[in-house]
Amino acid sequence: MEESKILEVKDLAISFKTFEGEVNAVRGVTFDLHKGETLAIVGESGSGKSVSTKAINRILPKKNTFIKSGEIIFEDKDLLKISEKEMQGIRGKDIAMIFQDPMTSLNPTMKIGKQIAESIIIHQHENKGNAIKRAVELLDMVGIKNPEKGSNLYPHQFSGGMRQRVMIAMALACHPKIIIADEPTTALDVTIQAQILDLMNELKDKLNTSILFITHDLGVVAQMADRVAVMYAGKIIEIGTVDEIFYNPQHPYTWGLLASIPSADLEEHNLYNINGSPPNLLYVPKGDPFAPRNEYALEIDFEEEPEMFKVSDTHYAATWLLHPDAPKVTPPIEVVRRREKFLNLKMREVI
Amino acid sequence: MKKYIIKRLLIFIPVLFMISIGAFLIVNLAPGNPVDMYVSPDMTVEQIEATKEALGLNDPLIVQYAKWVTNIMRGNLGFSFSSRIPVSTILSQRVGPTLLLMSISLVVAYALAIPLGILSAKKQNSIVDYIVTGLSFTGISLPSFFLGLGLIYVFAVQLKCLPTGGTKLLGVDGGFSDQLRHLILPVIVLASQFAANMIRYARSSMIEVYNENYIRTATAKGLKPMQILKNHGVRNALIPIITVIGADIPKIVGGAIVTEQIFQWPGIGSLMVSSINSRDYPVLMAITMISAVAVLIANILVDIMYAVVDPRIKFS
Numbered sequence A: 001m002e003e004s005k006i007l008e009v010k011d012l013a014i015s016f017k018t019f020e021g022e023v024n025a026v027r028g029v030t031f032d033l034h035k036g037e038t039l040a041i042v043g044e045s046g047s048g049k050s051v052s053t054k055a056i057n058r059i060l061p062k063k064n065t066f067i068k069s070g071e072i073i074f075e076d077k078d079l080l081k082i083s084e085k086e087m088q089g090i091r092g093k094d095i096a097m098i099f100q101d102p103m104t105s106l107n108p109t110m111k112i113g114k115q116i117a118e119s120i121i122i123h124q125h126e127n128k129g130n131a132i133k134r135a136v137e138l139l140d141m142v143g144i145k146n147p148e149k150g151s152n153l154y155p156h157q158f159s160g161g162m163r164q165r166v167m168i169a170m171a172l173a174c175h176p177k178i179i180i181a182d183e184p185t186t187a188l189d190v191t192i193q194a195q196i197l198d199l200m201n202e203l204k205d206k207l208n209t210s211i212l213f214i215t216h217d218l219g220v221v222a223q224m225a226d227r228v229a230v231m232y233a234g235k236i237i238e239i240g241t242v243d244e245i246f247y248n249p250q251h252p253y254t255w256g257l258l259a260s261i262p263s264a265d266l267e268e269h270n271l272y273n274i275n276g277s278p279p280n281l282l283y284v285p286k287g288d289p290f291a292p293r294n295e296y297a298l299e300i301d302f303e304e305e306p307e308m309f310k311v312s313d314t315h316y317a318a319t320w321l322l323h324p325d326a327p328k329v330t331p332p333i334e335v336v337r338r339r340e341k342f343l344n345l346k347m348r349e350v351i
Numbered sequence B: 001m002k003k004y005i006i007k008r009l010l011i012f013i014p015v016l017f018m019i020s021i022g023a024f025l026i027v028n029l030a031p032g033n034p035v036d037m038y039v040s041p042d043m044t045v046e047q048i049e050a051t052k053e054a055l056g057l058n059d060p061l062i063v064q065y066a067k068w069v070t071n072i073m074r075g076n077l078g079f080s081f082s083s084r085i086p087v088s089t090i091l092s093q094r095v096g097p098t099l100l101l102m103s104i105s106l107v108v109a110y111a112l113a114i115p116l117g118i119l120s121a122k123k124q125n126s127i128v129d130y131i132v133t134g135l136s137f138t139g140i141s142l143p144s145f146f147l148g149l150g151l152i153y154v155f156a157v158q159l160k161c162l163p164t165g166g167t168k169l170l171g172v173d174g175g176f177s178d179q180l181r182h183l184i185l186p187v188i189v190l191a192s193q194f195a196a197n198m199i200r201y202a203r204s205s206m207i208e209v210y211n212e213n214y215i216r217t218a219t220a221k222g223l224k225p226m227q228i229l230k231n232h233g234v235r236n237a238l239i240p241i242i243t244v245i246g247a248d249i250p251k252i253v254g255g256a257i258v259t260e261q262i263f264q265w266p267g268i269g270s271l272m273v274s275s276i277n278s279r280d281y282p283v284l285m286a287i288t289m290i291s292a293v294a295v296l297i298a299n300i301l302v303d304i305m306y307a308v309v310d311p312r313i314k315f316s
Helices: A049-056 A084-090 A112-124 A128-141 A160-172 A190-207 A218-224 A242-247 A252-259 A333-350 B002-029 B045-055 B061-073 B087-122 B127-141 B144-158 B175-210 B213-220 B225-248 B257-262 B268-277 B281-309
Strands: A005-017 A022-034 A038-042 A065-074 A095-098 A178-182 A210-215 A227-232 A235-241
Touching: A005 A049, A005 A210, A022 A038, A022 A049, A022 A065, A022 A210, A022 A235, A038 A049, A038 A218, A049 A065, A049 A178, A049 A210, A095 A160, A095 B213, A112 A128, A112 A160, A128 A160, A160 A190, A190 A218, A210 A218, A218 A242, A227 A242, A227 A252, A235 A242, A235 A252, A242 A333, A252 A333, B002 B061, B002 B281, B061 B281, B087 B127, B087 B175, B087 B225, B087 B268, B087 B281, B127 B175, B144 B175, B144 B257, B175 B225, B175 B257, B213 B225, B225 B281, B257 B268, B268 B281
Parallel strands: A038 A210, A038 A227, A095 A178, A178 A210
Antiparallel strands: A005 A022, A005 A065, A227 A235
16 A cells, blocks of 8 residues: 555644634644545534645645645655645646535636636647647536537536536546545535536546545545545544444544434434534644543543544544543444444455 | 617617706706806896897796707707807817827726736735725825826926926927827826726725635646736626726716816816806706716626626626
8 A cells, every 4th residue: 555655644734823813723634645546534614624635735825824734745745845836737737626616616707618728738738729629528528418519618608517527627637646626516416416426436437546535425425435534623533444434433423423324214213413513723622622522531531632543454543432441332323233234244245 | 789789879869868858957057147157347237138038048948958959959069158159169179188188097097007906916915015005095085186286386386397287388389299298297197096996996806806716726727826817817807897997988078177177178177167167058068968978888888898708798
């Protein structure tokens, strides 16, 4: 696995200066992205998932953002240290982005084809005619019917789903090594959402791109991700393969998230919920920020933030419950069921 | 588009009628009357009455208006009460200087203000931004008579390098450079006012565009800041700028009342002031109607420009 690492984020900490004070949006995030994989980053609004990925492409507002520490290593370069000019050569070429809101992310006064061709012209130094031709091919690839005509239209003549397809075509234009998809389906309705996810999966397999997929929708994660990182209050609190996170979660917050997915066989008990709300990162609480909402919190949770405990080679979680001295607790019923299902699956595999 | 423009032009007719009725009423309701200007101590009451009668001022207002309208329909703007010269002759003498002064002022103002406003937005909250917005507020706050008189005092009275007013030296043929020298001060006064206003709109509109998601998309594509500005910024910021231009265009024919007075510029603005003073109804009405037509045409131009700039705007 080591040699196929394409992106390494190490101990990234970002804060915003506001009138009220310093907001510690990201407080030490570490993860790797491997070649050809999809890593999903999940978390509530304000957990820092979007901010930490925008830092990779350095598109956070410059004025009030402070990168306090960390490295983002891409092809032996620290993206936080290189010049803005060098960064412009990476954006869109090696690392492309798909944004949340396709309705406003396209320039309303420029033709679709030209918007896609733009990055081909700057990064691959193609002439305009060839770039537009490529743009038409890309539109065809992302499933725009009649791409020739589509490239001559303006964004307002497209529906939301079609615009997101255009965004994907735009992101793919220069065969990027990494695509950062920041909640790409949040603004779309469910059927369109499924189509877009299928398209992304299909294209990823075809082009062997790595995807960093940010979402708060666990259903989407299950459909897209190879690995999952769960963020809370500016930190990754659990990371593992999609099976490990869904069937053998260790962190009480992940338990809470999974237990609160409504399912069809929800019978005798009510839907689980995590009480309270995330901490205000203007004032980072002492200890584990999740402790006040955590029904499994130990005394030490209020004193000291837990480090990452290793569960397996690919699975880590930051909870004191994994400490050898910690008491054994029973997770919510929903999580126990998942574990059983998982064990059954494994046993069947063995047979 | 053709259909739309024809429709708009047809709407002109009732609108101009309404404007003319309103203007005619207001002009005639103003205290005093044109004959007062002719009255000299040795005139008898009969003579005054006879003059009134001759000018048609004793007719009921409706009759006066009807006469005026029928004349206008025939393309006859009437005679000036005070100088007895056809209004069209007076206007044709006055329109040239105003066109020259106003169009140069507007071009100078926009050439400075639009780039400055955009620059100011691009460097929001920097020293450049503070200087530009500071200048803009100074321009808006300084009344044109104050700025005009100040400039005359400094450049004409103290430094004696520029003329105090007029369009050219009297009696000698100074040529083009002389005309240019006469233009400098009034153009500075007018351009600073237009520019001050435009900077504010250009800046705020550009700042708004910079906060749009598609600018973030453009950045994420790897575009350089200048490419982002050129390809994605300016065109989207133009709509409010066009609106301001649309409001300025009628002034090209309407003239500048205060500035033309200060610099004795023989344009429409100063003609308007003198014809108000002498209650010269036909001239006043003609200027009002020309300004009204200019406003209406400017509105159509603005609508066309909107559609050119923004593909989402369609005529129906």
